[in-house]
């Protein structure tokens with residue numbers, strides 16, 4: 001599943017490749033990916049230009065002339081830029097540009113979404129109005145007061161995109177390892193200093209992962225020739241039975257809220 005660093009890598013690549021392209025036509029082979037009325041969507045987008053591409057959490061935001069095109073890749077969504085080659089399996093939405101190139105949205109699982117919202121409204125409209133701040137923007141006092149009220153595991157709280165945006169399974173494991181906090185600790189037991197360490201570690205983990213183009217792991221490979229290298233920097237995630245890089249204790253794998261979770265039982269109390 002692409003997480004924040006992988007989505008950021010896709011954003012940078014797309015912005016370089018397709019800024020200033022103008023939409024000429026849209027083919028929706030699997031219209032349910034588009035959450036708007038398909039006919040209306042096509043009518044509105046044709047003639048608009050891509051001025052820049054932003055990102056909030058794991059959402060890509062194409063800033064057009066009048067509207068924002070908001071894309072969530074979910075489990076398997078990816079993009080390809082092509083000329084007039086035949087449509088491949090899983091290429092569900094094809095955006096044709098005036099230049100003759102086209103942008104293809106490919107999604108094996110079909111869980112991704114594409115939504116067009118006017119520029120004057122998109123920040124105050126679902127889904128972006130539901131999104132918490134990213135670690136780099138979060139206020140520690142506020143974050144600590146939220147943790148104080150939660151009687152659930154810290155890992156589950158960090159995965160909740162309403163509270164903090166952009167941390168998925170891999171990066172939560174790495175963040176908790178760096179901050180010496182066990183993933184099953186009840187959030188309300190986290191001290192102010194620990195809350196501060198968690199945020200500092202999350203910023204550090206995401207910055208490093210963005211620098212390295214994200215993590216290429218299991219089934220998800222980014223499109224557009226993007227291959228991340230952060231998998232070489234992982235301390236605990238996917239490292240069951242390997243020695244902890246800090247204390248040499250064997251890393252263990254456990255389940256937290258159904259998610260595979262990696263912990264050093266000695267460093268993370």
Ligand SMILES: [Zn+2]
Nearest residue numbers: 244247264267
């Ligand atoms: Zn350790």
